[in-house]
Amino acid sequence: xxxxxxxxxxxxxxxxxxxxxxxxxxxxxxxxxxxxxxxxxxxxxxxxxxxxxxxxxxxxxxxxxxxxxxxxxxxxxxxxxxxxxxxxxxxxxxxxxxxxxxxxxxxxxxxxxxxxxxxxxxxxxxxxxxxxxxxxxxxxxxxxxxxxxxxxxxxxxxxxxxxxxxxxxxxxxxxxxxxxxxxxxxxxxxxxxxxxxxxxxxxxxxxxxxxxxxxxxxxxxxxxxxxxxxxxxxxxxxxxxxxxxxxxxxxxxxxxxxxxxxxxxxxxxxxxxxxx
Amino acid sequence: xxxxxxxxxxxxxxxxxxxxxxxxxxxxxxxxxxxxxxxxxxxxxxxxxxxxxxxxxxxxxxxxxxxxxxxxxxxxxxxxxxxxxxxxxxxxxxxxxxxxxxxxxxxxxxxxxxxxxxxxxxxxxxxxxxxxxxxxxxxxxxxxxxxxxxxxxxxxxxxxxxxxxxxxxxxxxxxxxxxxxxxxxxxxxxxxxxxxxxxxxxxxxxxxxxxxxxxxxxxxxxxxxxxxxxxxxxxxxxxxxxxxxxxxxxxxxxxxxxxxxxxxxxxxxxxxxxxx
Numbered sequence: 012x013x014x015x016x017x018x019x020x021x022x023x024x025x026x027x028x029x030x031x032x033x034x035x036x037x038x039x040x041x042x043x044x045x046x047x048x049x050x051x052x053x054x055x056x057x058x059x060x061x062x063x064x065x066x067x068x069x070x071x072x073x074x075x076x077x078x079x080x081x082x083x084x085x086x087x088x089x090x091x092x093x094x095x096x097x098x099x100x101x102x103x104x105x106x107x108x109x110x111x112x113x114x115x116x117x118x119x120x121x122x123x124x125x126x127x128x129x130x131x132x133x134x135x136x137x138x139x140x141x142x143x144x145x146x147x148x149x150x151x152x153x154x155x156x157x158x159x160x161x162x163x164x165x166x167x168x169x170x171x172x173x174x175x176x177x178x179x180x181x182x183x184x185x186x187x188x189x190x191x192x193x194x195x196x197x198x199x200x201x202x203x204x205x206x207x208x209x210x211x212x213x214x215x216x217x218x219x220x221x222x223x224x225x226x227x228x229x230x231x232x233x234x235x236x237x238x239x240x241x242x243x244x245x246x247x248x249x250x251x252x253x254x255x256x257x258x259x260x261x262x263x264x265x266x267x268x269x270x271x272x273x274x275x276x277x278x279x280x281x282x283x284x285x286x287x
Numbered sequence: 288x289x290x291x292x293x294x295x296x297x298x299x300x301x302x303x304x305x306x307x308x309x310x311x312x313x314x315x316x317x318x319x320x321x322x323x324x325x326x327x328x329x330x331x332x333x334x335x336x337x338x339x340x341x342x343x344x345x346x347x348x349x350x351x352x353x354x355x356x357x358x359x360x361x362x363x364x365x366x367x368x369x370x371x372x373x374x375x376x377x378x379x380x381x382x383x384x385x386x387x388x389x390x391x392x393x394x395x396x397x398x399x400x401x402x403x404x405x406x407x408x409x410x411x412x413x414x415x416x417x418x419x420x421x422x423x424x425x426x427x428x429x430x431x432x433x434x435x436x437x438x439x440x441x442x443x444x445x446x447x448x449x450x451x452x453x454x455x456x457x458x459x460x461x462x463x464x465x466x467x468x469x470x471x472x473x474x475x476x477x478x479x480x481x482x483x484x485x486x487x488x489x490x491x492x493x494x495x496x497x498x499x500x501x502x503x504x505x506x507x508x509x510x511x512x513x514x515x516x517x518x519x520x521x522x523x524x525x526x527x528x529x530x531x532x533x534x535x536x537x538x539x540x541x542x543x544x545x546x547x548x549x550x551x552x553x554x555x556x557x558x559x560x561x562x563x
Contacts (some may be wrong), residue, residue, distance in 0.1 A: 019508065020544035072543065075351040078551070232295065267348065268296035275354070 012143060015040065021081035022047040025071065030139055034116075034130040035094040041136065042071040042089035043144065046081045055150035055285045056086045056140070057278065058174075060132075060159030060166075063191075064110045067091045070156070075271040079278035085285065086146055090136060092158065094125040107195055113186075114162030115210050117199035126199060132166065152281040156180040156270055157239070158191070160227075164212035164244075171222040176284030178226040178277045180270050181233055184244035185213040191238040213240070216247035225255035226280045228273045230263030288419060291316065297357035298323040301347065306415055310392075310406040311370040317412065318347040318365035319420065322357045331426035331561045332362045332416070333554065334450075336408075336435030336442075339467075340386045343367045346432070351547040355554035361561065362422055366412060368434065370401040383471055389462075390438030391486050393475035402475060408442065428557040432456040432546055433515070434467070436503075440488035440520075447498040452560030454502040454553045456546050457509055460520035461489040467514040489516070492523035501531035502556045504549045506539030 015027040023046040032039045048054050057080065059070050070076065071089045080087050093099075093112030100121035102108035108122075117126035141148045153174045155163035160182025167177035186192020187207045196207040208214045225248075229241045241259070248255045263269040291303040299322040308315045324330050333356065335346050346352065347365045356363050369375075369388030376397035378384035384398075393402035417424045429450045431439035436458025443453035462468020463483045472483040484490045501524075505517045517535070524531045539545040 018540055018542050018544040019506070019538040019548070021548045025544050073348050075354060075547070077544075078351060078354070078547065230295070262295040264294055266294050268294040268301050268353075271351070271354065272295070272297045 012139065020044065021077045023049065023077070023081055025077060027067065032131055032135045034127040034135045035125050037094050037096055037099065037125060039094065039131065039136070040067050040091055042067045042087075043140070044071070044077050044080055044087040045144065046084050046086060048084040049086060049145040053145045053147035054084055054086050056088055056146050056152070057281050058088045058090070058151065058153040058163070060090065060114065060153070060155030060162040061092050062155075062157030062159050063092070063106050065092050065159075066110070069267070070270070073267040073271065074274055076274050076278060079275050083278055083282040085278065085282060086144075088136075088140065090132060093128060099125045106191065107198060111158065111195065113158060113195045113199060113210070114165065115196070115199050119199060119201050122199050132162070133170065150175065150285050152176045152284060154178040154180070154277055154281070155182070157235075157265065158183055161186060161212060165210050165215060167223070168212070168215040168219060168221045169209070174223070175287070176224045176281050177221060178280055179228075180273065180277075181229050181235070181239055181265055182212060182227065182244070183239055185211060185240040187211045187214065188243065189238050189240055191235070213243040213247045216244060216251055216253060220251050220253045224280065224284050225253065226277060227255065227257045228260055228277075229258070230260050230265065230269050232262055233265045235265050288415065296320065297353045299325065299353070299357055301353060303343065308407055308411045310403040310411045311401050313370050313372055313375065313401060315370065315407065315412070316343050316367055318343045318363075319416070320347070320353050320356055320363040321420065322360050322362060324360040325362060325421040329421045329423035330360055330362050332364060332422050332428070333557050334364045334366070334427065334429040334439070336366065336390065336429070336431030336438040337368050338431075338433030338435050339368070339382050341368050341435075342386070345543070346546070349543040349547065350550055352550050352554060355551050359554055359558040361554065361558060362420075364412070364416065366408060369404060375401045382467065383474060387434065387471065389434060389471045389475060389486070390441065391472070391475050395475060395477050398475050408438070409446065426451065426561050428452045428560060430454040430456070430553055430557070431458070433511075433541065434459055437462060437488060441486050441491060443499070444488070444491040444495060444497050445485070450499070451563070452500045452502075452557050453497060454556055455504075456549065456553075457505050457511070457515055457541055458488060458503065458520070459515055461487060461516040463487040463490065464519065465514050465516055467511070489519040489523045492520060492527055492529060496527050496529045500556065500560050501529065502553060503531065503533045504536055504553075505534070506536050506541065506545050508538055509541045511541050
């Protein structure tokens with residue numbers, strides 16, 4: 012593992028690190044905020060998964076999460092959104108290929124050899140994080156934005172024993188029924204839509220729900236509401252009687268100004284779940 | 288004036304606007320955060336001046352100031368750091384020309400026609416802000432980072448009746464004795480160093496001080512300490528018996544991770560001065 016940078020931040024350290032991943036077959040970069048408490052022993056972790064076009068860096072610099080994480084003594088992990096590099100397949104569209112991994116393990120050409128973000132996030136990166144840093148694997152939570160909200164919700168519903176709580180900002184809530192989803196799931200997983208279902212938060216909610224607290228924020232002035240389909244997930248949550256808080260936030264859009272406005276609430280929500 | 292963008296943010300609005308400036312003879316862009324309270328009437332203002340290479344955008348997206356400004360009901364103004372555009376002189380160096388206006392009125396070629404940031408910030412931009420937005424000219428405060436810390440300190444010391452308090456993050460504290468200063472003041476103002484003195488915070492502190500509260504934060508691990516010269520300003524403050532808080536912050540560098548870590552303190556400091 013290589014240290015790209017480390018900056019003192021809210022009494023802790025905001026680091027950026029690079030490491031080789033077996034899953035993606037290449038170098039991956041991630042951000043990690045360690046609060047001051049990590050110098051005394053393992054601290055809990057909040058994963059933050061980013062949206063389309065993002066790298067590890069966007070949320071790390073613009074979401075304002077470190078202030079609240081430092082207050083709560085929680086670490087923040089900011090993974091990249093896809094494998095990258097010259098040998099890695101890509102597409103001219105912003106919503107496919109590099110920067111758009113969709114948090115799945117691709118099976119189809121040309122994506123299959125490298126686009127294994129599901130395995131990267133559930134195996135390679137945790138293996139490294141919980142070995143090399145003072146992080147407690149028994150106290151993990153997860154959140155994300157847009158494509159990353161989709162990732163957070165699907166990862167949490169598949170791994171409720173791993174993630175004690177889940178939240179999302181404007182998640183892609185029903186990708187099997189959206190142009191943010193059908194295109195990518197088809198490209199990465201092939202034409203059989205039965206293979207897409209495990210990566211759709213609304214379908215997972217109908218099928219299994221989530222054994223833990225859930226918080227979702229969605230702006231009413233989001234430009235992408237037709238693609239995000241919050242109504243599908245809201246209906247599924249209510250129909251299942253899933254304990255959850257689903258908030259439509261008046262006037263907010265899809266930007267980091269929306270995310271930062273409610274980050275305090277999300278960190279506090281996860282801190283409460285971690286304290287149980 | 289043209290609205291470039293407006294995003295809901297912490298219950299208020301983070302806007303970006305473009306307007307014609309007589310001082311700089313061209314179009315200027317600035318960011319403005321208006322808290323919710325501005326819909327009911329004029330609110331106080333905290334000016335944030337940015338450092339070398341920055342535009343209006345850096346602090347607006349990375350400093351995390353809106354959270355605290357919203358809490359205190361204070362507006363934030365994020366001006367650009369220089370005139371820009373095809374007809375505006377520039378230099379290959381990052382620290383001269385566009386993005387490096389140094390908050391002075393240039394008198395020398397090729398800079399003189401456009402590089403009038405002092406007048407832009409003391410006349411053109413206030414004229415527009417206090418006419419077109421719900422901002423209270425009687426309740427202004429100012430801060431800044433690096434070159435912007437230099438700007439904030441020099442503007443405040445020249446206009447103590449306008450700015451009720453001043454703060455700075457890692458300011459260029461003694462530019463007449465630094466390579467961050469001698470080069471630019473020479474280029475913009477000419478060889479007569481007597482004309483540079485009004486734009487040196489340390490010399491102004493020795494000469495006149497500041498009639499109001501002052502807060503300065505400086506990281507001990509800042510890569511640019513030799514250029515910033517905090518020791519000169521600290522000595523001048525103490526020698527003058529100037530009421531001020533000068534904090535050397537252990538482990539912090541020159542980045543926005545440093546700024547965001549102490550932004551809450553700075554906004555609270557200005558809010559207290561505004562409440563008097």
